[in-house]
Amino acid sequence: MSSLRSLFLQHLAQTSPEPLMLEIEKAEGIYLYATDGKKYIDLISGISVSNIGHTHPAVVEAVKKQADKFMHVMVYGEMIQSPQVKLAQALSATLPEKLNNVYFVNSGSEAIDGAMKLCKRFTGRREIISFYNSYHGSSQGALSLNGNENMKRNFRPLLPGIKHIHFNEVQDLEKISADTAAVFIEPVQGEAGVRVPDSKYMKALEKKCRDKGVLLIADEIQTGFGRTGKFWACEHFNIQPDVLVCAKGMGGGMPLGAFISSRGVMSCLTNNPALGHITTFGGHPVNCAASLATLTYIKESGVMATIQQKEKLFRELLNHKAIKEIRSKGLLMALQLESNSKVKNTIKKALQMGLLTDWFLYSADSIRIAPPLTITEEEIKKTCSILLKSLE
Ligand SMILES: Cc1ncc(COP(=O)(O)O)c(C=O)c1O
Structure with missing residues (x-):
């Protein structure tokens, strides 16, 4: 050895x-x-x-160039750092108009946790729904959402107020109510072994969320950045989430995550309390530069x-x-x-x-x-x- x-x-x-x-x-x-x-x-x-x-040479070059200019300068959201701004703009351009406001973090689980806080704060509701066999990460918040008991059992107590429903079963959508803050869904379930829902089901889910004033959160951490043949998997189903969560492929090999919503929804993190979500390294400029190079390559290379x-x-x-x-x-x-x-x-x-x-x-x-x-x-x-x- x-x-x-x-x-x-x-x-x-x-x-x-x-x-x-x-x-x-x-x-x-x-x-x-x-x-x-x-x-x-x-x-x-x-x-x-x-x-x-x-x-990828474009990513390596972007990393080197940015590392030469500056790396960490300040905690999230205080200074104007061009790699963050350019990436946020480019991400918004890949999405429906309302998804134009980006909060950068370092990983998928962290992005999920941020999105969970956002939807509670925005709606004032406490219940979150996710799916059996879903995987959203390994932090306490993300783990609480996951739909696999085996991975959770020995880490209780986890977060209260989380309900699971069956993936791709229209009947179970009845459990979404005016008490629900948000429904978190992987548009294609990854860790469940690649489970692709019906388009009709996804449209019914979107409608139910709209009818009940519930935020629809798409976890595109594994499916985003072209993985399923569209830039975002939601495009296959013609649905528009209220919040989109991404990480993994987004960084082109560097650690980066984000939750993306409308300016209106996201602005609730500015008050009561101010600094409603904090990260030291989220949106690291080197990683944002790597991500922009990745996004540009996926979009422009064919x-x-x-x-x-x-x-x-x-x-x-x-x-x-x-x-x-x-x-x-x-x-x-x-x-x-x-x-x-x-x-x-x-x-x-x-x-x-x-x-x-x-x-x-x-x-x-x-x-x-x-x-x-x-x-x-x-x-x-x-x-x-x-x-x-x-x-x-
Ligand atoms: C759909 C999905 N959500 C969230 C995560 C968690 O991401 P991370 O490992 O970066 O925390 C993963 C990771 O596999 C994932 O596949």
Whole structure:
């Protein structure tokens, strides 16, 4: 065992029972390079982060340029920092007109927590609704929203006032009432193993929220920044949330999150109390510069126009009797196998052949496919041939 490996086990908090233990030397495009000389295709993008590939030159350049100018200068919201302002403007331009006001944080969970506070403060209501099998993060607030008891049980008490309803079941929308501050939804459930709701359902949810004066919050942390073939997954369903939450792919490999709403809704954080939400590092200028480079690349490179074809190619090539079902939206895909042991076995064999994949938090019998959106058709063919061999 190399000294770095033993030090990793000794000094880093171990939360994974079976850490991958790849010792990374370099990452570029869809590839990870390990110190033992092996090269791996990253089929999961660091869990839906490296949407435009690892160390994209435009992102690296933006990071270097900004680091040369200034890094942290002041806590959030006091000084005019051009990377934040330009990114907020560019994000607003990707969204319906009313979503034009951005609060930057550092991560997905933090953005969810901020959005939870915002909707309570704005509506004066105390109840929040989320979905069974939803995943919104691991902080106390986000964990309270999650719809998986196994991950929560030993961390109680969590936040009160949270109700869960069934995803994609119209009848359950009746539980949304005038007492509800907000409904948090992943437009495509990720950690549940890629569950895509019906458009009709999403429209019914939007209508119910409007009728009851409830804020509709879209958690686009995993689905945003082109992952599903549209810049935001909400676009597939033609719905307009009141608050959109993003992180992960947004930073192009740097840590960044945001909750985005209208100026009207967001302004309630300015009074009673003033500084209704505080962060020291949220919207770090280097990370905002990286994010703007990422957003610009996704918008201008034409990569989004290729995603549907790439999804189709994966679906065509992944024809194997061990695959019971394929669920996907763009390049967020789950291969349903018969068991977790089959999944584990397949992942292990794929890794030996230079392909990194994973399962899902709440869908341990599915294989995760979420490569950088920039993956080429040739690389998809190579990936699928490894996956098919691993399934044998
Ligand atoms: C849909 C969704 N929401 C929230 C989060 C939490 O984000 P973070 O890990 O940055 O706190 C995740 C992370 O996987 C996610 O997939």
